[in-house]
Amino acid sequence: MGQSDLSQGLSLCILLLSALGAVSSVENVTGTEGKSVYLTVKLDLPAQRQVTWKVNSSIQIVTALPGVSPVYTDSYRDRCSLYGNTTLRLDNLTLTDTGEYSLSVTNLETGAPPVTGSVYLTVYSPLTLPALKVNVSTTNGNAYPVNGTIVSLHCDAGGQNVVNYTFYRDGVTACSQPHVTCDKDFLYFQPIMMRDTGTYTCKIENPISSNTSQPLSLTVTEPVPGVALSSNASSGLLCPGKDSVRLTCSALGTNVTFSWHLDGAPLPTNPRYHLMNSNSSLIISPVERTDNGSFTCTASNSLNSKTSSPLTLSLGCPLTLPALKVNVSTTNGNAYPVNGTIVSLHCDTGGQNVVNYTFYKDGATACSQPHVTCDKDFLYFQPIMMRDTGTYTCKIENRVSSNTSQPLSLTVIARVSGVALSSYSFSRLLWAGKDSVRLTCSALGTNVTFSWHLDGAPLPTNPRYHLMNSNSSLIISPVERTDNGSFTCTASNSLNSETSSPLTLNLGWSPDGNVQCNAVSSGQAVTLSCSWPGGNPAANVTLIFQNQIYTAQDTLALDILLGTFSSGAELACLGTQEGQITVSTMILETPIGATSNSVSSVMEGENITMSVNLNWSRTVSPGFQVLPATFSWFHLNPDPSLLTNGEKSSVISSHYKSELVISSVTASESGIYKCVAENFLGNSTFSFELSVNTGTN
Numbered sequence: 001m002g003q004s005d006l007s008q009g010l011s012l013c014i015l016l017l018s019a020l021g022a023v024s025s026v027e028n029v030t031g032t033e034g035k036s037v038y039l040t041v042k043l044d045l046p047a048q049r050q051v052t053w054k055v056n057s058s059i060q061i062v063t064a065l066p067g068v069s070p071v072y073t074d075s076y077r078d079r080c081s082l083y084g085n086t087t088l089r090l091d092n093l094t095l096t097d098t099g100e101y102s103l104s105v106t107n108l109e110t111g112a113p114p115v116t117g118s119v120y121l122t123v124y125s126p127l128t129l130p131a132l133k134v135n136v137s138t139t140n141g142n143a144y145p146v147n148g149t150i151v152s153l154h155c156d157a158g159g160q161n162v163v164n165y166t167f168y169r170d171g172v173t174a175c176s177q178p179h180v181t182c183d184k185d186f187l188y189f190q191p192i193m194m195r196d197t198g199t200y201t202c203k204i205e206n207p208i209s210s211n212t213s214q215p216l217s218l219t220v221t222e223p224v225p226g227v228a229l230s231s232n233a234s235s236g237l238l239c240p241g242k243d244s245v246r247l248t249c250s251a252l253g254t255n256v257t258f259s260w261h262l263d264g265a266p267l268p269t270n271p272r273y274h275l276m277n278s279n280s281s282l283i284i285s286p287v288e289r290t291d292n293g294s295f296t297c298t299a300s301n302s303l304n305s306k307t308s309s310p311l312t313l314s315l316g317c318p319l320t321l322p323a324l325k326v327n328v329s330t331t332n333g334n335a336y337p338v339n340g341t342i343v344s345l346h347c348d349t350g351g352q353n354v355v356n357y358t359f360y361k362d363g364a365t366a367c368s369q370p371h372v373t374c375d376k377d378f379l380y381f382q383p384i385m386m387r388d389t390g391t392y393t394c395k396i397e398n399r400v401s402s403n404t405s406q407p408l409s410l411t412v413i414a415r416v417s418g419v420a421l422s423s424y425s426f427s428r429l430l431w432a433g434k435d436s437v438r439l440t441c442s443a444l445g446t447n448v449t450f451s452w453h454l455d456g457a458p459l460p461t462n463p464r465y466h467l468m469n470s471n472s473s474l475i476i477s478p479v480e481r482t483d484n485g486s487f488t489c490t491a492s493n494s495l496n497s498e499t500s501s502p503l504t505l506n507l508g509w510s511p512d513g514n515v516q517c518n519a520v521s522s523g524q525a526v527t528l529s530c531s532w533p534g535g536n537p538a539a540n541v542t543l544i545f546q547n548q549i550y551t552a553q554d555t556l557a558l559d560i561l562l563g564t565f566s567s568g569a570e571l572a573c574l575g576t577q578e579g580q581i582t583v584s585t586m587i588l589e590t591p592i593g594a595t596s597n598s599v600s601s602v603m604e605g606e607n608i609t610m611s612v613n614l615n616w617s618r619t620v621s622p623g624f625q626v627l628p629a630t631f632s633w634f635h636l637n638p639d640p641s642l643l644t645n646g647e648k649s650s651v652i653s654s655h656y657k658s659e660l661v662i663s664s665v666t667a668s669e670s671g672i673y674k675c676v677a678e679n680f681l682g683n684s685t686f687s688f689e690l691s692v693n694t695g696t697n
Contacts, residue, residue: 026100026118030207031093033125039088041103041117048108053088056099062088066108090121095161098123124161124206131156132202132213142217144255145192146303153187155202155213164205169198194220194254224253227299229308237401239317244285249308251299259300261307263293289315318401323348324394324408334409336447336494337384345379347394347405356397361390386412386446416445419491421500429578432509436477441500443491451492453499455485481509508578511535511554515575517586517625521680524562530573531555532582539577545569567681586625590682595675601691602665610688611659612675628655629677636672643673667692 031037039053051070052063062082064070070082079091086103101121106114133154134143145151155165167174167187175182179190189196197220203212232246249258258279260267267273267282274283284291294310325346326335337343347357359366359379367374371382381388389412395404420442430437441450450471452459459465459474466475476483486502515532530543531554538553546565550556567589575582596611614626631653634640643649643660648669652659658677662669673688 026120029119029121031090031097031121031123032208033093033095033123035093036089036091037093037121039090039101039103039119039121041086041119043086043103043105043115043117045086045105046107046109050106050108050114051082051086052104052106052114053082054102054104055097057102061101093123095123095125097121122207124208126209127160127162127204127206127211128158129211130158130160130202130204130213132200132216134216134218138216141215142219144219144221144302145189147194147220147222147254148191151189151192151218153200153202153216155185155187155204157185157204160204161206162204163207166203166205168201168203169196174200192218192220194222196220219254221254221301221303222252223303224251224256224299224301224306227251227297227306227308229295229297229311231311231313233313237314237318238287240289240291240315241286242317243287244283245287245313247282247284247295247297247311249280249282249297249299251306253299253301253303255301256299257301259298261296261298262291264296284313287313287315291315319352319354319396319398319403320350321403322352322394322396322405323350324392324405326408326410330408333406334411336411336413337381338495339386339412339414340383343381343384343410345392345394345408347377347379347396349377349396352396353398354396358395358397360393360395361388366392384410384412386414388412411446413446413493413495414444415495416443416448416491416493416498419443419489419498419500421487421489421503423503423505425506429506429508430479432480432483432507433478435479436475437479437505439474439476439487439489439503441472441474441489441491443498445491445493445495447493448491449493451490453488453490454483456488476505479505479507481507483507507536509534509536510577510580511539511575514582515539515541515573515584517571517573517584519571519586519588519627519680521562525559526562526680527557527559528571529555529557530571530575530584532573532575532577535577537577539575539580542574542576544572544574562680584625586627588627588681591627591629591677591679591684593677593684593686595686595688598687599689599691601693604666604692604694605664607661607663608665608690609659609661610673610675610690611657612677612686614656614677626656627679627681629679631658632676632678633658633660634674634676635669636674638671640674662690665690665692667694 029037029039048066050063050065053061055061060073061076061080062070062072064082072080081089083089086105088101090097098121100118102116102118104114104116133156134145135152136143136145153167155167165185167182174180174187179193181188181190197218199215199217201213201215203210228250230248230250238245260282262268272284272286272288274285275281276283291313292315294312296308296310298305298307325348326337327344328335328337345359347359357377359374366372366379371385373380373382389410391407391409393405393407395402421439422442423437423439425437452474454460464476464478464480466477467473468475483505484507486504488500488502490497490499511532511534515530518529518531520527528543528545530541532539532541533554541552541554541556543550543556543558545558546569550558565588569588571586571588573584591614593612593614596609600608600610602608612631614629633643633651635643643651645651649660649662652661658675660673660675670690670692673690675686677684677686
């Protein structure tokens with residue numbers, strides 16, 4: 001009984017049992033041939049029970065009573081085990097073990113009818129390789145079905161228990177095309193098409209394994225519908241002993257082979273005949289007079305053969321290429337005659353028999369201009385002009401053929417003249433670091449190249465310099481002070497060079513920093529000054545002192561007597577340049593400052609720094625400066641002792657700040673330190689107290 005019959009029988013049993021009362025569904029279990037399986041049915045288990053397992057309702061496998069070892073049927077004794085929870089293990093499975101296994105449990109205490117349950121075991125063998133077959137002949141795993149025919153593939157599993165079949169073409173499922181039908185182990189092409197060419201496999205599956213066939217190559221073939229024979233001899237005329245020709249046979253169809261005939265007979269063996277491209281091309285090198293016959297080619301495949309129409313070679317020697325020459329030097333087919341000179345072209349045929357010469361410029365006849373004369377194989381420009389620039393050829397003709405020279409390019413050149421250097425911002429002030437400018441060099445002449453100089457030297461490499469438009473334009477972005485020189489450009493061609501007049505940029509830049517106030521004494525006189533130099537154009541500087549206003553450029557100084565103003569007088573400086581404004585104020589008074597640490601306590605051996613910074617007694621806006629001062633440091637021990645730079649101490653001072661640094665202090669360096677800051681209006685003293693802790697009680 002096959003699997004299908006068993007399944008139908010099981011279904012019928014379930015229907016019959018359903019008619020008698022409630023029936024539980026049968027669980028399906030899968031087993032692998034040669035291995036073990038555990039069969040379990042979920043039932044309520046009384047404490048005192050008799051357990052019986054049967055297969056297919058009639059064949060008893062085992063029965064068990066309390067306190068007694070299970071009793072196995074002879075055919076199952078050595079390959080099954082019953083567990084206390086009623087699970088049955090079946091070993092060394094065979095395909096014949098497939099069937100319905102039922103468990104019966106009887107309550108020995110109540111004597112009630114037994115409770116039963118079933119599982120259905122299907123035993124599968126690991127699938128072996130299927131064979132993919134086609135209904136056309138094959139050779140070494142290759143088949144050649146004909147386009148448009150009905151073709152079927154059969155995935156032959158050899159009677160194995162297969163649940164599912166899948167066909168693949170080039171690794172992709174093959175049953176998705178409208179003309180392809182898959183039915184279990186068969187695939188049908190209805191009909192097969194050219195696009196069905198590919199490598200096919202079939203895959204078989206059951207619940208425990210799968211396997212895939214060896215590949216089968218299908219090459220869909222098509223009859224040869226027609227043959228065309230062509231030649232690469234575009235001019236038609238072939239010169240025996242010199243020319244070669246390629247004959248090409250083209251045909252549709254698949255797996256086409258080609259054969260050749262001359263005057264109806266198979267192509268003779270000849271060292272001049274060379275078959276190429278799988279015999280689809282015949283090269284004859286060189287042609288000879290004996291090739292003056294009818295060539296045909298035949299295209300064949302396994303389905304049919306077709307022969308081309310005959311092709312006859314036209315043999316004869318045509319004119320060879322003439323050489324067009326000019327009486328000036330040439331480079332790679334290019335000549336550069338000078339405007340206004342006498343120039344001639346010669347159509348050199350190398351002694352061939354020529355009946356007619358024709359000269360062309362840009363495809364039109366070239367001898368129609370009044371200053372151009374043509375005489376057989378010569379053309380004369382008397383003289384040549386700028387408008388004669390163009391591409392020239394000459395054509396030669398006789399009764400058999402004609403030929404045309406390679407093109408010759410004439411570029412009539414003129415001397416460089418009229419070199420001019422210009423800037424769109426020639427009169428505008430350009431601010432360094434902000435503005436950009438374009439310098440443009442223009443010149444008459446042909447094939448002009450441009451080069452640039454700054455102050456007579458070649459333009460240096462600079463990331464701000466950008467040459468554009470074949471070097472005829474120089475963009476400087478941004479301009480800087482270093483561009484404050486003479487720019488020139490030189491235009492050149494093969495005839496001459498010419499340099500432009502120099503161009504100097506109108507550059508502007510701001511003075512460095514902000515406007516500065518200063519006051520310097522000399523005896524009883526004091527020189528007040530405001531300065532903001534270094535700008536272009538020069539900055540305007542205004543000095544305001546005691547309601548008096550003075551103005552100059554860059555720097556302004558005013559001399560006053562020391563006793564004519566009081567401490568706290570203000571010196572104001574204002575600087576302006578092209579819309580920029582900067583202000584600074586200096587208050588003339590004795591030094592005022594702040595100390596860093598007026599009282600310090602350090603451990604012996606540490607370093608100590610004492611500092612004084614000058615500042616103001618009131619706020620000044622928007623900016624301020626202090627009168628410069630000189631600083632002196634003293635150690636009161638108890639008399640003042642002037643401190644200078646030495647092994648233990650160093651004094652670091654500027655006009656506005658002073659520091660005293662003592663290294664590795666000792667107890668003897670404790671005490672009072674004073675810093676005296678002095679300017680021409682007086683002095684101020686700043687005190688510090690240093691306590692050195694020796695670490696002893």
